[in-house]
Amino acid sequence: GQQVMQIPQYQHVQEGEDFTTYCNSSTTLSNIQWYKQRPGGHPVFLIQLVKSGEVKKQKRLTFQFGEAKKNSSLHITATQTTDVGTYFCAGRRGSGYALNFGKGTSLLVTP
Amino acid sequence: DSGVTQTPKHLITATGQRVTLRCSPRSGDLSVYWYQQSLDQGLQFLIQYYNGEERAKGNILERFSAQQFPDLHSELNLSSLELGDSALYFCASRGRGATPYSNQPQHFGDGTRLSIL
Numbered sequence: 370g371q372q373v374m375q376i377p378q379y380q381h382v383q384e385g386e387d388f389t390t391y392c393n394s395s396t397t398l399s400n401i402q403w404y405k406q407r408p409g410g411h412p413v414f415l416i417q418l419v420k421s422g423e424v425k426k427q428k429r430l431t432f433q434f435g436e437a438k439k440n441s442s443l444h445i446t447a448t449q450t451t452d453v454g455t456y457f458c459a460g461r462r463g464s465g466y467a468l469n470f471g472k473g474t475s476l477l478v479t480p
Numbered sequence: 481d482s483g484v485t486q487t488p489k490h491l492i493t494a495t496g497q498r499v500t501l502r503c504s505p506r507s508g509d510l511s512v513y514w515y516q517q518s519l520d521q522g523l524q525f526l527i528q529y530y531n532g533e534e535r536a537k538g539n540i541l542e543r544f545s546a547q548q549f550p551d552l553h554s555e556l557n558l559s560s561l562e563l564g565d566s567a568l569y570f571c572a573s574r575g576r577g578a579t580p581y582s583n584q585p586q587h588f589g590d591g592t593r594l595s596i597l
Binding site (some may be wrong): 402410411412457464470471472 | 525
């Protein structure tokens with residue numbers, strides 16, 4: 370079945386450093402969604418990417434969808450302690466398929 | 481507040497027992513998803529219901545079952561519980577779309593933490 374892989378599993382950065390997490394699928398995706406889960410919380414939707422090569426920005430967060438629609442990335446510029454949490458990508462193969470979540474990247478930011 | 485309500489928040493029981501987890505989706509949402517989250521497995525999709533009908537199945541064990549009722553709330557039943565079933569169980573609902581699989585984001589409840597002793 371469809372596999373969505375995320376790397377790295379964990380990342381520890383100093384506040385102010387940049388952070389990137391990568392998401393790769395074994396199959397072409399129709400769309401990809403990103404979620405953030407704070408420690409002790411539930412996943413919260415951040416953004417959805419649909420088009421090949423699409424780039425979207427939310428303040429310090431930049432999301433990209435690969436040209437082949439098989440990979441995606443989330444880049445955070447100048448991390449802050451409020452960025453701490455686990456970032457999940459979730460991809461859908463197409464109509465009729467469920468959303469598949471990656472295992473997430475846990476980000477720790479130390480001041 | 482996501483608008484998705486899950487009860488109970490915590491559940492402690494013993495091996496071999498049966499429990500029922502409940503989820504009320506956001507008002508108007510027809511789709512309900514169940515996920516299991518454990519430390520080493522991330523967020524595992526279990527099952528999806530759309531307007532009362534099962535639409536997709538993931539890694540759901542035969543000991544687990546779910547249903548969605550006419551008022552759209554859903555229940556996840558876990559039976560013959562094993563130690564490995566200890567996890568956080570999330571319910572999510574998705575906004576109304578053209579199809580059961582449309583691309584609206586999922587909204588998660590706070591989860592039920594199940595501990596098997």
